[in-house]
Amino acid sequence: MKSEEVxxxxxxxxxxxxxxxxxxxxxxxxxxxxxHALDKQSNKSVALKxxxxxxxxxxxxxxxxxxxxxxxxxxxxxxxxxxxxxxxLSNGDLYLSMEFVPGTTLEKELNNSGNxxxxxxxxxxxxxxxxxxxxxxxGVVHRDIKPDNIFLxxxxxxxxxxxxxxxxxxxxxxxxxxxxxxxxxxxxxTATGTRVGTYVGTPNYSSPEQGxxxxxxxxxxxxxLGCVWYKMLTGRVxxxxxxxxATLKAHTDPxxxxxxxxxxxxxxxxxxxxITMLFHMIRKNPKDRxxxxxxxxxxxxxxxxxxxxxxxxxxxDLLIKSNFDDPTALIPVPSTERSVEETVVxxxxxxxxxxxxxxxxxxxxxxxxx
Numbered sequence: 001m002k003s004e005e006v007x008x009x010x011x012x013x014x015x016x017x018x019x020x021x022x023x024x025x026x027x028x029x030x031x032x033x034x035x036h037a038l039d040k041q042s043n044k045s046v047a048l049k050x051x052x053x054x055x056x057x058x059x060x061x062x063x064x065x066x067x068x069x070x071x072x073x074x075x076x077x078x079x080x081x082x083x084x085x086x087x088x089l090s091n092g093d094l095y096l097s098m099e100f101v102p103g104t105t106l107e108k109e110l111n112n113s114g115n116x117x118x119x120x121x122x123x124x125x126x127x128x129x130x131x132x133x134x135x136x137x138x139g140v141v142h143r144d145i146k147p148d149n150i151f152l153x154x155x156x157x158x159x160x161x162x163x164x165x166x167x168x169x170x171x172x173x174x175x176x177x178x179x180x181x182x183x184x185x186x187x188x189x190t191a192t193g194t195r196v197g198t199y200v201g202t203p204n205y206s207s208p209e210q211g212x213x214x215x216x217x218x219x220x221x222x223x224x225l226g227c228v229w230y231k232m233l234t235g236r237v238x239x240x241x242x243x244x245x246a247t248l249k250a251h252t253d254p255x256x257x258x259x260x261x262x263x264x265x266x267x268x269x270x271x272x273x274x275i276t277m278l279f280h281m282i283r284k285n286p287k288d289r290x291x292x293x294x295x296x297x298x299x300x301x302x303x304x305x306x307x308x309x310x311x312x313x314x315x316x317d318l319l320i321k322s323n324f325d326d327p328t329a330l331i332p333v334p335s336t337e338r339s340v341e342e343t344v345v346x347x348x349x350x351x352x353x354x355x356x357x358x359x360x361x362x363x364x365x366x367x368x369x370x
Contacts, residue, residue: 011040012050013090020048020097029164031061039084039097046084047101051094064164065094071140071166072098078134079127081151081161101159106228107147115235120156125229126300127158132225132293136218139169143216145224146205147231165200169217203247204237208284211248219286222296226281233261233270238282254284273303 010022019040026047027034037048051065065086072083082099089095106124110116116124128150135142142149143165151159201210207223210216230238238258239250250256261270261278277299283289290296 012037012048012095014095015088015090018085018097020046022048036100037097042084044084045100045102047081047098049096049098050089053092053094062094067168067171068163068166069096071138071163071168072096074138075131075134075140075163079131079158079160080134081159098161099159101151101153101161103151103153105148106150106152106232109152110147110231110235116232118233121229121232122300122304123156124150124152124158124232125225126297126304128160128225128228129293129297129300131158131160132218132221133297135221136293140166141169141216141218142166142221142224143201143210144205145221145228146202147228148202150228199248203244203251204240206248206251207286208252208254209286211252217286218293219289219291222281222290222293223283223286226278229278230258230261230282233278252284258282277303 011019012022013019020035020037021040023036023038025033026036031054032049032051035048035050037046038044039046051061069083069086072080076082081101084097084099086094086096128145132142142160142163144162145160149160149162151161153159199206199211199213201224203211205224205227207216207220210220210224227238230236239247239256241247241250258279261275277296280290280299281296290299
């Protein structure tokens with residue numbers, strides 16, 4: 001099915017008899033298209049990802065497709081795009097029928113604003129950490145955390161999409177191709193998966209171990225989220241170079257460090273405790289980083305929890321009660337209350353006024369899910 005053939009009256013049918021009315025093409029991948037569609041049976045607006053039937057003949061791509069679906073089903077309910085169904089269309093194309101997220105992406109939000117105010121950025125990071133903690137519970141590594149894949153509805157609630165590069169931690173290595181057209185490193189397809197040394201991801205947000213083609217775990221996604229947070233605060237990524245390969249080298253070289261944030265950059269509101277957190281997330285050696293999303297959440301809880309960031313019990317109480325069975329209980333609820341109190345981040349005690357001292361695709365549409 002070619003995107004130029006699709007109109008408002010077009011429809012596709014699955015092998016099982018389901019029908020989708022196609023509104024428009026809202027995104028393209030290397031071998032796929034994403035359409036805004038209507039599920040005739042449920043009368044629900046969906047994002048329909050269709051993978052070209054020329055690719056389906058490759059057994060490894062079928063494995064990737066099934067793994068993408070499995071991961072999306074596993075992660076349902078904690079800030080991730082929901083998957084409703086998947087299978088084959090009547091013409092043999094593969095499809096995923098997913099939650100349609102009306103709104104925008106973080107990438108487009110940042111393109112419009114340059115950067116994001118401190119409070120809004122922290123609330124997005126908080127929700128992303130809920131997603132990563134849920135992923136960690138299932139042993140999933142997303143491997144492509146970036147603003148293009150972070151969808152925001154009108155209330156700035158987060159949905160994470162594009163699980164095409166995601167893997168179960170114990171299933172690596174795995175066959176994938178880097179999505180960045182500027183990157184001239186190619187994946188090597190084998191019967192068992194991507195060889196060690198093969199790169200997958202997006203260079204601006206890739207961890208050093210990802211850039212080196214090594215096996216990755218949740219700490220890689222924490223690094224990528226740190227790069228996203230850096231861009232939210234500054235309007236730029238930590239390492240921006242003239243090519244994808246040069247950018248990867250900047251991430252992987254332990255001697256190359258991102259520009260510090262603070263008063264020397266004309267941003268006195270970037271205080272030491274948030275800077276400490278951010279740079280702890282993007283340390284080059286994964287052993288020196290936060291080891292789990294919950295560690296980051298606990299520090300963020302110390303920074304924000306009793307300052308009106310969410311109205312709920314303390315993070316530690318929530319974790320004990322829920323055993324993280326209901327991660328959505330930790331999604332922040334906005335409040336207008338503010339207070340002045342001491343916070344502790346990585347052993348540092350800082351007295352601060354929250355108001356003044358909180359520390360620095362592949363899509364043509366605002367709601368595309370690839």
